[in-house]
Amino acid sequence: MKIAVIGANGRAGRLIANALADRGQDVTAVVRESNRTRARFALCKDALELTARDLAGYDVVIDALGGWAPETMDTVWKGAQHLASILSACSTRLLVVGGAGSLYTSAERTQTVTDAPDLPELFKPVAAAHDRALKDLQNRTNLDWTCVSPAADFQPDEPQTGNVIHAGEEFTVNKDGKSMISYLDYADAFVNEVLNGHHVRERISFLQS
Numbered sequence: 001m002k003i004a005v006i007g008a009n010g011r012a013g014r015l016i017a018n019a020l021a022d023r024g025q026d027v028t029a030v031v032r033e034s035n036r037t038r039a040r041f042a043l044c045k046d047a048l049e050l051t052a053r054d055l056a057g058y059d060v061v062i063d064a065l066g067g068w069a070p071e072t073m074d075t076v077w078k079g080a081q082h083l084a085s086i087l088s089a090c091s092t093r094l095l096v097v098g099g100a101g102s103l104y105t106s107a108e109r110t111q112t113v114t115d116a117p118d119l120p121e122l123f124k125p126v127a128a129a130h131d132r133a134l135k136d137l138q139n140r141t142n143l144d145w146t147c148v149s150p151a152a153d154f155q156p157d158e159p160q161t162g163n164v165i166h167a168g169e170e171f172t173v174n175k176d177g178k179s180m181i182s183y184l185d186y187a188d189a190f191v192n193e194v195l196n197g198h199h200v201r202e203r204i205s206f207l208q209s
Helices: 011-022 074-087 121-138 183-196
Strands: 002-006 026-031 041-044 060-063 093-097 144-149 153-155 164-167 180-182 202-208
Touching: 002 011, 011 026, 011 093, 011 183, 060 074, 060 183, 074 093, 074 121, 093 121, 093 183, 121 144, 121 202, 144 183, 153 183, 164 183, 180 183, 183 202
Parallel strands: 002 026, 002 060, 026 041, 060 093, 093 144, 144 202, 153 180, 180 202
Antiparallel strands: 164 202
């Protein structure tokens, strides 16, 4: 399978690119500077400057763009919208590293994690950026997309357990009442979705059991 990982030098993108390469996939790391992954190929270009021609021939494109600083946060939704636009009406599947803020917390799907009164202000801007990206994807009918949200507690330094629960659009907790996943477990589950998943035009989520 020929796969491009946009934002491959980022925390999630690097783990996803490495996991795909380790499974023998034909991976291209799309980065703004030198490739720091195990991907065999690299394309150095800003994500917002990518063209349909740059991504022609790929079976899957992965949007792993992130941004926490105020000056980079718009990249989350602008990147997703740009990639969705240049991949529209072609057979390439787009998988997006999403956020947990838009997971529903009510059965009526009228409230989300972001609506919680105790959500720290620090997380609200990035949650809004991921939510904007998701809403744009949901309005597209000529693109095979999948948005993959992590658990609410997304841990960069925790080990890989291999014990992952596949959830849908609802905020879900494990048997201990926790919504947590390590970056390593998320990356592995994400790659499983890339290679074996069939959740086209759906948002799914993962958490550790």
